[in-house]
Amino acid sequence: MxxxxxxxxxxxxxxxxxxxxxxxxxxxxxxxxxxxxxxxxxxxxxxxxxxxxxxxxxxxxxxxxxxxxxxxxxxxxxxxxxxxxxxxxxxxxxxxxxxxxxxxxxxxxxxxxxxxxxxxxxxxxxxxxxxxxxxxxxxxALRRSAARAGDDIWLTGTLGAPDVALRLLQGRLPPDERLLAGTRRRLEWPEPPLAFAAALAGIAHAALDISDGLVQDLGHILKASACGAELDYAELPVDEALAEAGLADELIRDAVLAGGDVYQLCFTAAPAERARILDLAGHMAQRVSRVGRILAAPGLRLRHGDRAVALPAQGGFDHFS
Amino acid sequence: MxxxxxxxxxxxxxxxxxxxxxxxxxxxxxxxxxxxxxxxxxxxxxxxxxxxxxxxxxxxxxxxxxxxxxxxxxxxxxxxxxxxxxxxxxxxxxxxxxxxxxxxxxxxxxxxxxxxxxxxxxxxxxxxxxxxxxxxxxxxALRRSAARAGDDIWLTGTLGAPDVALRLLQGRLPPDERLLAGTRRRLEWPEPPLAFAAALAGIAHAALDISDGLVQDLGHILKASACGAELDYAELPVDEALAEAGLADELIRDAVLAGGDVYQLCFTAAPAERARILDLAGHMAQRVSRVGRILAAPGLRLRHGDRAVALPAQGGFDHFS
Known part of the structure; x- marks a missing residue:
């Protein structure tokens, strides 16, 4: 033996x-x-x-x-x-x-x-x-190729905290004990929304988990489904620890749009399912945010309310422009 | 991406x-x-x-x-x-x-x-x-725990060649191009008997693949099935490349009994299945050897015809003596 x-x-x-x-x-x-x-x-x-x-x-x-x-x-x-x-x-x-x-x-x-x-x-x-x-x-099964024009785009959980924790641990941001304490758990103890995701099967269309960053990962859905999308930055669930730390807007935007290690879901579903999804999320105490919609025309567009916003240079956007 | x-x-x-x-x-x-x-x-x-x-x-x-x-x-x-x-x-x-x-x-x-x-x-x-x-x-399913006293013990393929090839490649045996040529394929290109194994499901009782050496691996079956076994050395399928190379008997015996990397099957089956197993093997051109039997009393015994033979010191026999 x-x-x-x-x-x-x-x-x-x-x-x-x-x-x-x-x-x-x-x-x-x-x-x-x-x-x-x-x-x-x-x-x-x-x-x-x-x-x-x-x-x-x-x-x-x-x-x-x-x-x-x-x-x-x-x-x-x-x-x-x-x-x-x-x-x-x-x-x-x-x-x-x-x-x-x-x-x-x-x-x-x-x-x-x-x-x-x-x-x-x-x-x-x-x-x-x-x-x-x-x-x-x-x-x-929630396949990447199943998004349809007109679908809402949803996210579970929050964005940005794992990326900021990683930058702090790698010394790419100045030491900040309080910010590290507020973000580190999201990097090291990710909690994928398993029960909620299983309940979404048969309701949602496409889904994937955000491991490489929202823009890059959403790009996989757009490519596989041969469609485009529009995201509203104002609706993205920025992690509270980032919002409270007085970080530069640009840093927050990079962490939210391109930060990886999130292990939360991005999924698409018909607008007719909004009430059902919110109801399910309410019952399961699962945070969800409706952050954009799938378009027939290719490409990913970002706006902040009525204003167009440039996408970060990194994050794989090249593939979908 | x-x-x-x-x-x-x-x-x-x-x-x-x-x-x-x-x-x-x-x-x-x-x-x-x-x-x-x-x-x-x-x-x-x-x-x-x-x-x-x-x-x-x-x-x-x-x-x-x-x-x-x-x-x-x-x-x-x-x-x-x-x-x-x-x-x-x-x-x-x-x-x-x-x-x-x-x-x-x-x-x-x-x-x-x-x-x-x-x-x-x-x-x-x-x-x-x-x-x-x-x-x-x-x-x-062919579980390790399913051997029964009175079962025959069978092997597919041959034993010893991968171990000798490994010793040659590691310099633990003097260089011998011909012997290396005859054994190396068994080490580097193992061919598990997949189709034959699937056909054995429902016929054989216990099985495992020989990865750490016959004595050690058979020991796992004996332990899981709470029984013992007797092997007849004369029936073990010594690889032809070893027999032809004029290697010392002791080296051959170690390679056959304790040599790993074999990836052939050791399985047990009721004696009533002998004809069926030989028939199946014949149809599938699968070499099989009947090499011993399962005993109710614990321990592994080795004989050569009528003569008792000592087991090699290595090979995990300690666990089953």
Whole structure:
């Protein structure tokens, strides 16, 4: 029995739900609801590129799973199970325990049990691979290609805080303890709106999660759906921590329009669904904002009330002009 | 659109089968046969630990998928789809093209299309994460815990060649071009018996794939099934390349009993199934060997004809004595 196997058994094995076969065999076995389709996605996170070497391991365990659950949410899929690949330079029990704790706490809350994995020693830094599996009725899946001219564009949560926290941690903004305290949680402990997203399946048309920035990610919907869009800057949900910190307007605008690591949803739906969406959001205590609409003509336009606003240079706008 | 996304689109995107949604959305969507259970497994391969930095990228692409397909085979599951996470220090187009070529050739042959992935730049070496998904009727899955006293123990393929190739490449054996030529393919281009394994589902009892060595891996079955076993060394399928090379008996025995990287099946089945298994193997041109039997009493015993043989010191036997 190898060390690799022991790490999984020691830190990551939990009793599997009824009908499942979990950690310990060649494969995990997972039941699907009849008539549903399997939805699946994988991410590979590399130390130094996706997270700082000294990141709190509990937050890292949470975030490694959260960014993958965010992909299920963006499809309107209900989580079923996850797999973990973990490569570490040495066996640091305190680190592993905290990482597993953060990972499992979210897995349990999301109904997404870890059913298998592979741990190994690396020569270099830490590498984390997470695969999530969920299910969705095929007709209800929220595909990027499903936006229609006339749709409203909606967002969950707020924008801008993760980007500002990242700039502070990287020294690209002057130190500001209070601003860091107000934004860091959004960077390190993202909370994808899983239950709300599953409820949107069959109501919304297109959806995706904002990982690279609103403008760039919305661009993926526009490209896949062969349409354009108009956003109203005044309606964008700027995170309160940014608004209160007295930051320059331009910095806020960049963080809101082009800042990544948000892991909230951008989705489109027919105007006829407005009341139903607001009702659902109210019942689930889910913050939502209606921020624009889908147009037949290609291109992305930004206005602030009646005034046209230039889009930030970064953020992938080139692809959609 | 990030560089990461471009690598997937450029090298790894292929048309998805009917009913699938492949690369390009937040998740892939995969249909399951009604009444089947999803079988899934993941492996994380790290340069320097699991493969040499100069390994032929086409072989590496093949092997990264093969070792995962081997887990599906060991469950008796039919492949449905796979996901790839790939982290590389730089974008080397020739390397990526060859890696993707080796990966896709096996994916196509195995009926296991790549439906999604994540590529990223690493600071260190190459990291490869592969997740496979398959399906199996739940009652037919070949679990490690399903061996019964009186079962025959069977192997597919041959033993020992990958271990000897690895020793030659690592300089732990004197250079021998002919022996390397005869063994290297088994190390770098493993061919898990997928179709035969899926046909065994419902016939065989327990199964697993030999990745860490026959003695250690059979030990997992014995532990999970709470039983013992007796192996007949004379029946073990020693690879022809070893037998012809005039290697010391002890070296051959170590390679056969404790050598890893085999990715062939060890399975157990009732003696009443002998004719059916041999018939199936004959029809599928699958080499099989009946090498021992499962005992009620714990422990693993090795004999050579009528003579008891000591087990190699390594190979995890400690756990089952």
């Amino acid at each position: 190898s060390t690799e196997f022991d790490l999984i058994a020691r830190y990551f094995d939990r009793p599997a739900p009824p009908g499942y076969l979990g950690v310990g065999d060649d494969c995990a076995l997972i039941p699907l609801t009849p008539g549903h389709r399997l939805a699946t996605s994988t991410d590979l996170l590399i130390q130094g590129r996706h997270f700082f070497p000294d990141m709190d391991p509990r937050a890292l365990g949470h975030k490694a799973l959260a960014v993958n659950l965010s992909d299920l949410a963006a499809m309107g899929a209900r989580p079923l199970a996850c797999l973990l690949g973990l490569s570490v330079p040495s066996v640091d029990h305190a680190w592993l325990e905290a990482f597993a704790g953060g990972f499992h706490a979210l897995a349990q809350r999301a109904g997404c049990p870890l059913v298998g994995g592979d741990t190994t020693r690396s020569e270099g830094g830490i590498a984390i691979s997470v695969t999530v599996m969920g299910e969705v009725p095929p007709g209800d | 990030s560089t990461e996304f471009d690598l997937i689109a450029r090298y790894f995107d292929r048309p998805a089968p009917p009913g699938y949604l492949g690369v390009g959305d937040d998740c892939a969507l995969i249909p399951l046969t009604p009444g089947h259970r999803l079988a899934t497994s993941t492996d994380l391969l790290i340069q320097g630990r699991h493969f040499f930095p100069d390994m032929d990228p086409r072989a590496l692409g093949h092997k990264a998928l093969a070792v995962n397909l081997s887990d599906l085979a060991a469950m008796g599951a039919r492949p449905l789809a796979c996901l790839l996470g790939l982290s590389v220090p730089s974008v080397d187009h020739a390397w990526l093209e060859a890696f993707a070529g080796g990966f896709h050739a096996l994916a196509q042959r195995a009926g296991c299309p790549l439906v999604g992935g994540d590529t990223t730049r690493s600071e260190g070496g190459i990291a490869i994460s592969v997740t496979v998904m398959g399906e199996v009727p739940p009652g037919d």
